[in-house]
Amino acid sequence: MARVIEGKQAQLRMAVTVLLAEGHLLIEDVPGVGKTVLAKALGRSIAGDVRRIQFTPDLLPSDVTGVSVFNQSTREFEFKKGGIFANVVLGDEINRASPKTQSALLEAMAESQVSVDGTTYPLAEPFMVIATQNPIEMEGTYPLPEAQRDRFMARITMGYPDRRAEVAMLAHHAGGDELAAVHPVTDVATVTAAIRAVRAVYVAPVINDYIVSIVDATRHHPDLRLGASPRAGLHLLRASRVVAALSGRDYVIPEDVSALAVDVLAHRILPTVEAQVARRQPAAIIRAAVAAIPLPERR
CATH class of the missing domain: 3.40.50.300 (P-loop containing nucleotide triphosphate hydrolases)
Known part of the structure; x- marks a missing residue:
């Protein structure tokens, strides 16, 4: 790709x-x-x-x-x-x-x-x-x-791509089908097997508690009138398992969860009118909410 x-x-x-x-x-x-x-x-x-x-x-x-x-x-x-x-x-x-x-x-x-x-x-x-x-x-x-x-x-x-990437794009794809490469x-079948394997990645109870804490924080945040749903927590868990697997681990760590929080949660929330007037972006609100939650201690 x-x-x-x-x-x-x-x-x-x-x-x-x-x-x-x-x-x-x-x-x-x-x-x-x-x-x-x-x-x-x-x-x-x-x-x-x-x-x-x-x-x-x-x-x-x-x-x-x-x-x-x-x-x-x-x-x-x-x-x-x-x-x-x-x-x-x-x-x-x-x-x-x-x-x-x-x-x-x-x-x-x-x-x-x-x-x-x-x-x-x-x-x-x-x-x-x-x-x-x-x-x-x-x-x-x-x-x-x-x-x-x-x-x-x-x-x-x-x-937008940076200057180097855009120059490379012009050099590589200006002459024909860009998807030919x-x-x-x-x-x-292999992808389906990989999906099943990812389900076996271990998630400790403290990680589940950490995910729920992040999701719950969006429901009580003063800048939000609609927080994340229970489905959002489930999606955050599934994505964290994949990140752990792609990193060569068979267990999820808190950093896997926090790194995904913005991409998984920001599009689901609705800021208050006051937050919109103050131009507080959903991504910034999620980052602040995650930063306020202490990471679970590793044992």
Whole structure:
């Protein structure tokens, strides 16, 4: 993935972390900084089925989940799968679709299944939604509902590349397909096995208590009118297991948790009006809340 996305190691690592933690990733930034390329590169690198759903104001929920179509020859209804049936689903510019269409993803992201006309269809393994969205201030965007944001394990921003990385990008990719350099380094079966292995990473009771303390702190913070949900704590735990595994450990340490807190929690909270007027950013509020909680002592 780093062959086509220059100078964004932290973002690439977070994308892999979310994949192995069985989560979904929200990428928010201005157009043209590599959001779509990251999603496509991840899908190609695991040799998985990748589908792109271009979210537009006229997109219907059935375009995402699928629809039952009457077959004239068999005189029966047949289910035609929508774009959600893939290993990696790229929801491009998700906040340009109406909230009704955005809600079509809720069941799929939470339960890895789709229910249409009373029938439930399981999704592929692994299954990951990578959604890109433009900043809310841009024309033609809808804010994501709280329930939708809460189903994303993490939110990242790409940011502009530094000068060296941007020069390298011009040299490497100006002549053709920028994804041509991405080749599979593993397969879907191996990724699925890795996901199962990550579940076995040990989490001590004090780590669980530390995670709950962080989540609970957001619910009582004076700058927040909506804190993190119990699902946020579960996502923080799963992502911490992956970070521990990628670091070569079979146990989670407090630093794994604190390092992920901003990416996992900041998009779920809602600042108060006073905090917004004072321009206190959600990420800064989360950092302050985590810093106020003492790290558990190692034994």
